[in-house]
Amino acid sequence: MTWIWTIFLLLSVLCAAATSQTAALSAAVLSGAGQGITLTISLAGPLCLWSGVSRVMEESGLTARLSALVSPLLRRLFPDAWTNPAARDALCGNLAANLLGLGNAATPLGIRAVRQMAQGTGGQASDELCRLVVMNTASVQLIPATVAAVRAGLGSAAPFDLLPAVWITSLCSVSVGLLAAKALSRWVR
Amino acid sequence: MGQIILDLLVPGLLLGISCWAMAGKRDVYTLMITGAAEGLDTAVRILPALVVLLTAVGMLRASGAMELLTRLMTPLCRVLGIPPETAPLVVIRPISGSAALAVGSELMATYGPDSPIGRTAAVMLGSTETTFYTISVYFGAAGIRRTRYAIPAALAADLTGFVMAALTVRLFW
Numbered sequence: 001m002t003w004i005w006t007i008f009l010l011l012s013v014l015c016a017a018a019t020s021q022t023a024a025l026s027a028a029v030l031s032g033a034g035q036g037i038t039l040t041i042s043l044a045g046p047l048c049l050w051s052g053v054s055r056v057m058e059e060s061g062l063t064a065r066l067s068a069l070v071s072p073l074l075r076r077l078f079p080d081a082w083t084n085p086a087a088r089d090a091l092c093g094n095l096a097a098n099l100l101g102l103g104n105a106a107t108p109l110g111i112r113a114v115r116q117m118a119q120g121t122g123g124q125a126s127d128e129l130c131r132l133v134v135m136n137t138a139s140v141q142l143i144p145a146t147v148a149a150v151r152a153g154l155g156s157a158a159p160f161d162l163l164p165a166v167w168i169t170s171l172c173s174v175s176v177g178l179l180a181a182k183a184l185s186r187w188v189r
Numbered sequence: 190m191g192q193i194i195l196d197l198l199v200p201g202l203l204l205g206i207s208c209w210a211m212a213g214k215r216d217v218y219t220l221m222i223t224g225a226a227e228g229l230d231t232a233v234r235i236l237p238a239l240v241v242l243l244t245a246v247g248m249l250r251a252s253g254a255m256e257l258l259t260r261l262m263t264p265l266c267r268v269l270g271i272p273p274e275t276a277p278l279v280v281i282r283p284i285s286g287s288a289a290l291a292v293g294s295e296l297m298a299t300y301g302p303d304s305p306i307g308r309t310a311a312v313m314l315g316s317t318e319t320t321f322y323t324i325s326v327y328f329g330a331a332g333i334r335r336t337r338y339a340i341p342a343a344l345a346a347d348l349t350g351f352v353m354a355a356l357t358v359r360l361f362w
Contacts, residue, residue, distance in 0.1 A: 019253045029244060033241075056210045130336075139315075139318040146290070157303055170316040173346040
C-alpha cells in the first residue's frame with residue numbers, strides 16, 4: 001500500500017509539473033480528503049443496513065441452506081476434497097457466504113477449506129486448490145451491496161438496476177477462470 | 190414486467206429473509222440492530238483508507254495523470270471494448286480493494302453514477318475481486334509456495350469480468 005500511495009503521488013506531482021496544473025493539484029490535496037469523508041458517510045447508512053441483513057442471513061441458517069443447494073455443483077469441481085468432510089463443509093459454506101456477500105464469513109471458511117485441502121501437497125498448489133482460489137478471486141456475489149451503496153450515495157436513480165449485468169459478468173468471469181485453470185493444468189506442472 | 194421484478198428484488202429479499210428468520214424463531218430486529226452496529230464499525234474502519242486514497246486519486250485527476258493513463262491505455266481498451274476512462278480502475282482492481290473503491294467511486298462521481306462510464310465502473314467493482322490479495326491470503330494460510338497457474342487463471346477471470354462489464358452495460362443501457 002505504501003508503494004501504491006507513493007506512486008500515485010509521484011505520478012501526480014510529475015504530471016502536474018509537466019502540464020503546469022500545479023494550482024489544481026494543490027487544491028485537490030484537501031478536496032480529495034473531504035471526498036473521502038463524504039463517500040464514507042454516504043456509504044455508512046446502506047452498509048449498516050446490509051450488515052444487519054447479513055447478520056439475519058447468517059443467524060437464521062440461510063447460509064447453511066444455500067450450502068446444501070450449491071453442494072452438487074461443488075462436488076463435481078472438487079472430487080478429491082469431497083472425500084474429506086471438513087473440507088467439503090468449508091467449501092460449501094465458503095461459496096454460500098460469497099454468494100450472499102458475507103465477506104466476514106466467507107474468508108475464514110475459505111481458509112479452513114484450503115488448509116484441509118493443502119494437506120499432503122507439499123507446498124504446491126493442486127488443481128483443486130487453484131480452482132478454489134479462482135472461485136474466490138472471481139467474486140460470485142448475488143447482491144453487490146457496497147457498489148449499490150456508493151451509487152445510492154452519488155444520487156443514482158436506481159442503485160440496484162445493475163444486478164443483472166453484475167450476475168452475467170460474474171458468471172462469465174468465473175467460468176472463464178475455471179476453464180483457463182482447466183486448460184493451464186495440462187501445461188503447468 | 191422485468192423492471193417490476195428487479196425493483197421488488199431487494200425489498201422482497203428483505204421481507205423474505207425476515208420471514209424466514211422469524212419462522213426459525215430468531216429475534217430479527219435485534220439481529221438487524223447488532224448487524225447494523227457492525228456495519229458502522231466497518232464504515233469507521235474503512236474511513237481512514239478512503240480519505241488517504243481519495244486524496245491520492247483526486248491528485249491524480251487534478252494533475253492530469255489520470256487523463257494521461259487513460260490516453261496511454263486507449264488503444265488497448267479499444268481492442269477489449271472497455272471505456273478508456275475506466276482504465277485506471279482496471280489497473281488497480283486486482284491489487285488493492287480500497288484503492289479500487291476509491292478510483293471506482295471517483296469515476297462514478299466524475300461521470301455520474303447512471304452514465305455508461307459510471308455504470309461500467311460499478312459493474313467492474315461488483316463482479317471482480319482483489320485478486321492478488323485473495324491469492325496471498327489463501328495460499329499464505331495454507332503454506333502453498335508454488336502457486337502454479339493460479340495467478341494467470343485468476344487474471345483471465347478478471348479480464349473477462351472487465352470486458353463483460355463494458356459489454357453488458359452497452360447492451361442493457
